[in-house]
Amino acid sequence: MSSLSFRRLMWSRNFWIVLVLASLPLGLAVMFCVGLMATMGYPAQLPRGDGNFRRFVELVFDAGYLSLGVIFAGVAFGSSAIREEQDDQTLHYFFLQPAARWIILLGKFTAFLAFTYPVFLVSLLLVRVLVLAPFGIEGFREHLISGSELMRFAREAIALAVGLIAYSMLFLALSSIIKNNVYALFIYGWEVSSHFLPDALKSFSLGWHLREIVGSRQEAGVVEVLAVGPSMLQVVLVLSLTPVICGGVAALIFSRRQCLYGTN
Numbered sequence: 001m002s003s004l005s006f007r008r009l010m011w012s013r014n015f016w017i018v019l020v021l022a023s024l025p026l027g028l029a030v031m032f033c034v035g036l037m038a039t040m041g042y043p044a045q046l047p048r049g050d051g052n053f054r055r056f057v058e059l060v061f062d063a064g065y066l067s068l069g070v071i072f073a074g075v076a077f078g079s080s081a082i083r084e085e086q087d088d089q090t091l092h093y094f095f096l097q098p099a100a101r102w103i104i105l106l107g108k109f110t111a112f113l114a115f116t117y118p119v120f121l122v123s124l125l126l127v128r129v130l131v132l133a134p135f136g137i138e139g140f141r142e143h144l145i146s147g148s149e150l151m152r153f154a155r156e157a158i159a160l161a162v163g164l165i166a167y168s169m170l171f172l173a174l175s176s177i178i179k180n181n182v183y184a185l186f187i188y189g190w191e192v193s194s195h196f197l198p199d200a201l202k203s204f205s206l207g208w209h210l211r212e213i214v215g216s217r218q219e220a221g222v223v224e225v226l227a228v229g230p231s232m233l234q235v236v237l238v239l240s241l242t243p244v245i246c247g248g249v250a251a252l253i254f255s256r257r258q259c260l261y262g263t264n
Helices: 002-009 013-040 052-080 083-087 091-095 101-144 147-177 183-196 206-214 232-255
Strands: none
Touching: 002 101, 013 052, 013 101, 052 101, 052 147, 052 183, 052 206, 101 147, 101 232, 147 183, 147 206, 147 232, 183 206, 206 232
């Protein structure tokens, strides 16, 4: 089931959406690289202990991946996993497979994750390479292969995987209930604006918990009344229960779905 879904994913609309989302942070890194070499020449001098590299990488990761990439990748999967088969009138081929309905959903999700996650991971690594390119070999030795940066990269890789799983399952469940995708804009606005909300409201944001994995939680917003981050237990519970519950809801609705083309 996963192999069939993976073949259908290649060159589909989601294929291009994922590539574009993974390319946006690379565009920021390219502009940073070109601008730095234009002003400082090559190789530029990287002051020891300079935090500009890390701050820029953290900004790109937060804005390009957590606040954009994983959310819209989840929207792309959730809104098209079943609806695309319905529109193409190919859903009955999946229903004819000797497999339970939930296995069909799991196969499509596995195929999507098997493609999307490596693409985002390569993009994340290339961002670091591009940002350090103006500093030559010394810059790579100082930051890219240092122990702290390797640990940071590992935490970001985990956050990417968990974010893709959580958002994909969330939007899959919502698309099974709500036919209009306008809900995606509301959730995106909520996730982005969570920086400025009190911690009590941030608890309803997946992005807030994902940032705790990376360790780059934002400073208190202008209307924030508490500056205490979530406990690791809360992070584990939220980020594990969300995909399980949402996946269960989507599977339950899908198990009762009828294959009627041209109707609702």
